[in-house]
Amino acid sequence: MLRIIDARTGEPVDASTTRRGLTCVEAHAPALDLTALRVLLVADVLVRALELGGTPVWGLLSGDRDRAELREAAAALGIRPFEDRHDAGAGLGERQVIHVVGEGGANPDGVRVAVARVSGGLGVPVGDGFAGPVRGDSGMPVGHGPGMPESGGLRVPVGDGSRAPLGDDPAVLRLALLSRPRSVPARVDDTALSEARDTLARWRRAVADWARHPSRPVPEEVRGQLRTAWEDDLDIPSVLGVLRRVEGAPGLPDGARFETYAYADRLLALDLTRDLGAPA
Incomplete structure (x- = not known):
């Protein structure tokens, strides 16, 4: 059975109820930035792991800004859709709730899975352009500015302040983020x-x-x-x-x-x- 370290207590807890009831995985992504994408990625993998173990799962997205952009950026990384938190009803029967939160983010009651920050900056493609400005740790938009193209797919830092295209395979970013323990800060370079x-x-x-x-x-x-x-x-x-x-x-x-x-x-x-x- 999948066990998760609760960031509130530091103790392991079962990720599903004892009778295989519904487990809700709620991703807290307040705005579109690299750390929010990592939160969504961890939540996505958690949902997949629970499903592989036979647990019914309900994925929820909680956040106040950039919701449409977050969804499109997540889809580009192979993250399956999460329902809006404010649209969720009272739930179905017995359920466990696991909150996936970024460092310095929300502190909801219940089991919390903590996700460390991501540094670096890149634009995330949506259709023919970017999913709005993706923000680095400073909160400033990255991937846009004088001389920066408005399209061209994922772009990554190359060390001189500019950003080069990553290519047409967002799974590269997904693997780069999955390769680091979620509790360890990650750098996209x-x-x-x-x-x-x-x-x-x-x-x-x-x-x-x-x-x-x-x-x-x-x-x-x-x-x-x-x-x-x-x-x-x-x-x-x-x-x-x-x-x-x-x-x-x-x-x-x-x-x-x-x-x-x-x-x-x-x-x-x-x-x-x-x-x-x-x-x-």
Whole structure:
């Protein structure tokens, strides 16, 4: 069963009710910035982990500003839609409520999952442009200004005050954020994004190649390691560590590697099977 460290008490709590009742995951994102996107990402992965464990989940979004922009930016990162908090009714039967909050943000009653800040700045694409100004830790808009284009997709700092396009794969940012423990401040910079981009490209090529071999079940030991990692306070860096070990494990059938990555991607949502069927 998934257990989460309650930021109020420092103690682990069950993320679902004892009778598998409804669990509400409420993401507190007061305005569109990188930390708010990380809060939404943590909430999204928490919802996925609960669903994989058979728990019915209700996702809610709480915030006063930039709601439409937050939704569109979240969608670009593969985050599934959350309902507006003010539209939610009294709930259905027994329920557990887990609040996902950013550092220095809301302090609601109940179980709280704390998310550390993200530094760096980038514009998040919506349609042909940006989802409004994305704000860094200073609260100032980033990704816009004299000489900055109004479109072109995700843009990241390059060290001289300008921002270069990330490309057309927002999963790079998703992996960069997932690679750090949520309680540790994260920085979106060239190094983090380059590492995430290279890892995604390598894993997708490998998954496409493994898919050409006969399928084999996920080894029970590996399945147990994955579930132990994400059920222990949603430890996603450890989940990624299991995948790295599977990637190079000697003697493991390629069909089992494929099924392992496909299974883990139900949680990670990195589109690891995207290149299936592509020319070798």
